[in-house]
Amino acid sequence: MSDPLLAIRDLHVTYATGEGALPAVRGVDLTVARGQIVGVAGESGCGKSTLASTVLRLQPTNATVTGEVLFDGRDVLTMRWGDLRAVRWSGASIVFQGALHSLNPVHRIGAQIAEPILVHTEGLGDERIRSRVGELLDQVGLDPARARAYPHQLSGGQKQRVMIAMALACDPELVVADEPTTALDVMVQAQVLNVLSDLVREREVGMMMISHDLSVLADLCDRITVMYAGRVVEEGPAKQIFSEPLHPYSGALSAAFPRVGDPAARFAPAGLPGDPPDARNLPGGCSFAPRCPRAAEVCLPAEPELMAYDDRAAACVRIGDPVEEPQEAAS
Ligand code: ADP
Numbered sequence: 367m368s369d370p371l372l373a374i375r376d377l378h379v380t381y382a383t384g385e386g387a388l389p390a391v392r393g394v395d396l397t398v399a400r401g402q403i404v405g406v407a408g409e410s411g412c413g414k415s416t417l418a419s420t421v422l423r424l425q426p427t428n429a430t431v432t433g434e435v436l437f438d439g440r441d442v443l444t445m446r447w448g449d450l451r452a453v454r455w456s457g458a459s460i461v462f463q464g465a466l467h468s469l470n471p472v473h474r475i476g477a478q479i480a481e482p483i484l485v486h487t488e489g490l491g492d493e494r495i496r497s498r499v500g501e502l503l504d505q506v507g508l509d510p511a512r513a514r515a516y517p518h519q520l521s522g523g524q525k526q527r528v529m530i531a532m533a534l535a536c537d538p539e540l541v542v543a544d545e546p547t548t549a550l551d552v553m554v555q556a557q558v559l560n561v562l563s564d565l566v567r568e569r570e571v572g573m574m575m576i577s578h579d580l581s582v583l584a585d586l587c588d589r590i591t592v593m594y595a596g597r598v599v600e601e602g603p604a605k606q607i608f609s610e611p612l613h614p615y616s617g618a619l620s621a622a623f624p625r626v627g628d629p630a631a632r633f634a635p636a637g638l639p640g641d642p643p644d645a646r647n648l649p650g651g652c653s654f655a656p657r658c659p660r661a662a663e664v665c666l667p668a669e670p671e672l673m674a675y676d677d678r679a680a681a682c683v684r685i686g687d688p689v690e691e692p693q694e695a696a697s
Pocket residue numbers: 381382383388390408409410411412413414415416417426428645
């Protein structure tokens with residue numbers, strides 16, 4: 367069998383901070399096959415962006431990384447500079463969280479999309495580059511004539527499409543999209559995500575799509591990895607994770623973010639009080655236990671291992687235990 371496009375193995379990322387070591391990613395495994403869209407879900411602070419940054423070895427200098435990030439079977443974390451550059455140029459590209467604000471306000475968007483093509487492809491004439499830019503704009507659903515626009519002349523959704531066009535400019539094999547639409551309103555968000563996932567499917571590239579919103583991922587992804595406090599707490603087919611979550615945290619996430627277009631769900635309670643723990647000061651045992659409606663004595667001794675359940679995996683010692691419904695006092 368050929369190597370998967372991306373295989374992250376036992377990845378640990380720890381940040382050195384003024385207040386001590388901060389373990390942001392703790393033993394994460396994740397695989398993306400060609401033509402597959404893999405979602406990474408979890409609240410803010412759970413380590414999603416940290417995980418994304420290691421795919422192209424773009425983690426900050428205060429980070430210590432161990433484990434493997436295999437791109438096409440070769441470890442990005444240890445490969446030589448020349449090879450890493452090749453991966454960064456045409457192997458994988460990242461749409462960063464907040465990238466919307468990274469367009470240069472004084473350059474036309476056509477020139478900005480052309481830039482990676484110019485840098486990474488030798489000897490393409492002006493005409494070829496212009497037509498390639500037009501083609502990319504067309505693919506993300508923008509009129510090629512918009513190449514002459516400046517960023518301020520575009521809406522948020524259009525700017526996000528430009529970011530996607532830039533990410534696709536060098537024909538990457540893998541696209542990592544870190545909350546690509548979080549700044550957009552719900553309708554525009556859905557449009558942009560559809561553009562992105564259609565492109566991924568058409569081109570048979572692989573994609574890692576990060577979002578705090580499980581409902582968005584459920585619609586677009588093949589599989590989803592749910593992270594909590596730097597660990598994988600559940601992994602499996604996207605629809606199942608959303609509609610029949612095994613881990614109480616996945617359950618809370620799927621209840622917290624109602625489905626787009628479901629009027630009844632709009633009024634559902636957010637349902638998950640509190641915040642993820644401070645990574646520098648994790649509770650002993652299951653790190654979700656302090657917020658978990660199902661927490662019991664068995665959750666406290668150790669952090670649960672990820673266990674396989676058919677085609678999925680979850681890290682919760684309470685799976686299979688009967689769920690006690692709140693009982694009315696017997697009279
Ligand atoms: P997410 O993308 O899921 O919101 P992040 O990966 O951004 O999570 O952050 C995970 C944890 O790492 C958080 O506690 C965050 O404060 C911390 N963190 C992120 N970047 C740095 C950094 N450069 N230095 C120190 N801590 C960081």
